[in-house]
Amino acid sequence: MAKGDDVEVLDVAGHSVRITNPGKVFFPERGETKLDLARYYLAVAEPLLAAMGGRPLLLQRFPNGVGGPSFYQKRVAPTKADPWLTTARVSTPNGTPSDALVAVDLAHVLWAVNMGCLGFHVWPNTAADPEHADELRIDLDPGPGVSFAMIREGAAETKALLDELSVACFPKTTGNRGIHIYARLQPRWDGYTVRAAAVALARELERRRPDLLTAAWWKEERGERVFIDFNQNAPHKTVFGAWCVRANPHGQVSTPFSWDELAGVEPRELTLANVPARLAEQGNPWAAMTPQSLEPLLALHERDMADGLMDAPWPPVYPKMPNEPPRVAPSRARKEPEPH
Template sequence: MTDAIALDIDGREVKISHPEKVFFAKRGETKLDLVRYYQAVAEPLLRTLRGRPLLMERYPEGASGKSWFQKRVPKTTPSWVTTTVVATPNGTTSDALVAADLAHIIWAVNLGCLGFHVWPVRAENQEITDELRIDLDPSPGVVFSQVQEAATLTRELLGELGIESKLKTTGSRGLHIYAGLEPEWDGYQVRAAAVALARELERRHPTLITAQWWKEERGARVFVDFNQNAPHKTVFGAWCVRPRVGAQVSTPIHWDDLATVEPDELTIATVPAHLAERGDPWAGARPQSIEPLLEWSRRDLANGLMDAPWPPVYPKQPNEPPRVAPSRAKKA
């Protein structure tokens, strides 16, 4: 096995150790194959990631090996690597990698990073959240055709409010719907907009879609995970490769491809050609306003609805209901 090679990544020398190491067992793709994939999709990748902090999911021995999440860059990080201080929900800070350019992505790949989880903020202005991220999460018993239907209904509802949305696969069983935002709102406001959207979708389509945070209340429905918009929350990045043996990619797709998409077939072996043929579905998107969703949020609160539950790692929030599953609350 070759010890290391040096690559010129946009004028920056980045060393790749053990480039022939197999990262994805299904077809035998290597660390160098992963590097070549990111080079092939560099333009749309950086259009979505550039300037954002990244949480790294590291698999030094490949997708079949041990892993861990890494918020802080290693102490041996080269001086040219851009970082920024980010905070966790409890206030702990860390120096996170910033997607400054492709060299930063390739440097992380060399560390065995098989997953980039992306903040919805720019490193230079972390008070502003500039993406609404709707995570359509299939509960047990839900098939992908139901997720596809939920995505279509979500797009239609956002369209009623004049909000244009973008679509991507998650690289697994769900779908993500994004809207780039005008630089007007913080993470608390964006989460409130997501809660309002989830609740309205459940009202209109109660047998298919749920906004219920507690799993015991979801049934076999598609869950709209509003808490993916909680401040400091990261979501798996567009064009990024999942740590699965098949090297599946979280792939932006055109809305008219939704009915026929097969997420497991979107891999590092197929996505570059798909991009070359279909282009970047997210190119040219304009910033949106979430004021219509915030108006729904204010309406719900005025009608007596409390805030939706927050994840357990967050401090208790104003107007939040008891943070306990309904079945446990009844027993108590």
């Protein structure tokens, strides 16, 4: 590590990464700085790169730290100062292309940290194989009236179903109020197919626990239930990365944990101040993650289609899809006059 006038240079992965204004406070609750954030990522480098290495990233930047203005950065280009930056061509749902930063190594992560990145949103495919989504990402979303105890219970129900299907799954806190559950996949299916499997999973969970879980896309139909957000698996959709620090005052981390910890995990207690020590003591809870087949979930999808179910609604930024129901809230549809 080299020091200069308000600059620290970190030698990482064969590159010299500058951390400018290293003493700038990013997290006001305890006063952690930009350099503290860089040191956090150095401490969790191995599991971080196991989770997102080689994947394109959408950067959420807060140049002045938590509480300041923020914006999303989709496009990155190598600079004269950093010609080693690696990018990959990605596209938005409407087909707009951009060159996204790729998490090739920790130097790329720390370059983004220096740019004020307090949110790494990770693509479900590697840059080397953009045609195949190799992760199923189950987002247990807490709407109004949903407690974290309900999220925990929903996670347990999700694991029980995936255990029945012999699909190994791994949980993490979202860094906010929810839980994400991941299953690493063989790179055989595109994002449309993975989303179809997620829809089938959500519907089956709702059948089993309609009091607790819902696959209803329209908020007015959910009630006080945990929403299984299948559309987090839509093509071109990014999800907040494992081991990544959220932009809140206390630096909450989206933290992988073991299923044995589910009953006691408290998201707000997992921060950049204590997650490195937790990792050193307990190891990586996702270490056993290996690629597996999506076919057991696709069998649920095929059963639903054979029973005459339509596709679930897509987010509005996506084009209209085959077999998709009308994109109108049920209450609004009831108010529209019938054609004569």
